[in-house]
Every structure is written in C-alpha cells, then in structure tokens.
Amino acid sequence: MGSPAPALGRQLARHRLGFCGALHAHHHNEDGVFDLLERQFPELADSLDRMRREHEVVARTVDALETLLSSGAGPATLRTEVDRLATSLEEHFAYEESQLLPALAPER
Template identity: 45%
Template sequence: MLHLLEVDAARGRAIADQLLGHCVTFCNDLRMHHLREDGAYTAIQKTHPGLAPALDRLRREHETVSRALLDLDALLQGGGDLDAVREKFERVAAGLEEHFAYEEANLLPELRGSGVPAAPVTPSG
C-alpha cells in the first residue's frame, strides 16, 4: 500500500512539474508580448493621441499582469497548495480576459479607421 502512495505522490509531482514548465513558458511569452506591445503603443500614441488614456491603462494592466504571473510562478515553485494555485490562476485568467476585451473594444475601432469605439469595457468587481 505504501508503494501505491509513493507512486501517486510521484505522479502528482510530475503533473505539478509539467504545469510549472508550461506556466513558465506561457508567462515568459506573455511578458515578452506585453513588452513588444508597450513599444507599439508608443508608436500608436504618436499617430492616435486620442488613444492615450486607453494606452496608459493597458500599460498599467501589463504591469499588473506581470506581477500576477510572478506570484503564480512563485506559488508553483513553492509547491503551493492546489486551491491557492487554482484561485490565483482563475484570477489571472479573468484579468487577462478583461484586459483583452478592453484592448479590443478601445483600440481596434480607431486602428481600423472607424474611430467609433465599442461600448467601453470597465473592470468587473
């Protein structure tokens, strides 16, 4: 019986290690994406100064996302309990969905030339 518990523990650790590997890759890729976007926002702001408030908000959100991803990574590195990891992951995912919705609603119409933003997306809760 002890052997079965050891096998289950090893499987659990292997799954956690896989999750950690995927998270590290995703988190690094997302941080690089946001760094590139921040650079693009500088150019966009020069040609579309009316977007400055939205671009400023998106830059601030990039910083918030980066901190949240670092916190999630620390939880995974530290072997955080599953409930804490799940809760942090769900908060990060919800924040990213909100961020992407705001970005699309507030930047795309102007960049596509319609100049009419979609209904503003505001933070929930």
C-alpha cells in the same frame, strides 16, 4: 511504476514557464507598439496608459503565481491565483480590443 504526480508537476512547470515567458514578451512588444500608436493616435493616450498599467498588474499577478508555485502552495490556492490571472487577462483583452480595433479599422 512511479507516481504520475511528479511527471504532471514537471509538465505544469514547463507549460507555466512557456506561458509566462510568452505573455511577458507579448506585453513587452505591445508596449513598444503602444508608443507608436500614441504618436499616431494621440486621442488614445488615456486608453494606452490604462493598458500599460494593466500590463503591470498582470506581471505582478504572474509573479505572485510564480511565488506560490515555488512555495508548494496547495491546489486551491493555486487555482485562485490562476483564476485571478485569467480574469485580469480577459478584462484586459476585452478593453484592448474595444479601444484599439475601432481606431485601427480601415475607414469604410
């Protein structure tokens, strides 16, 4: 019976590719929506600029993670980078929701 490590590595690689691809597509689409929102809600321009910059930070973090994965970095190093990505995404989502939801909520 073979070692489960290679199978686990292949599974992680497939999940990583799927996640990173979905995240890139999401941010790309969202950047287009931001352009529309900025025209409709000019008061959100500064917030939308910040969100665009955060998308760039997340993309660089994903690239760094990809590089580490390709380099054969150890689990502790990979965990640190995954934690950094998770923190960046959580902060980004919280800010995005705090800025966009009030502007997009129907008036009551």
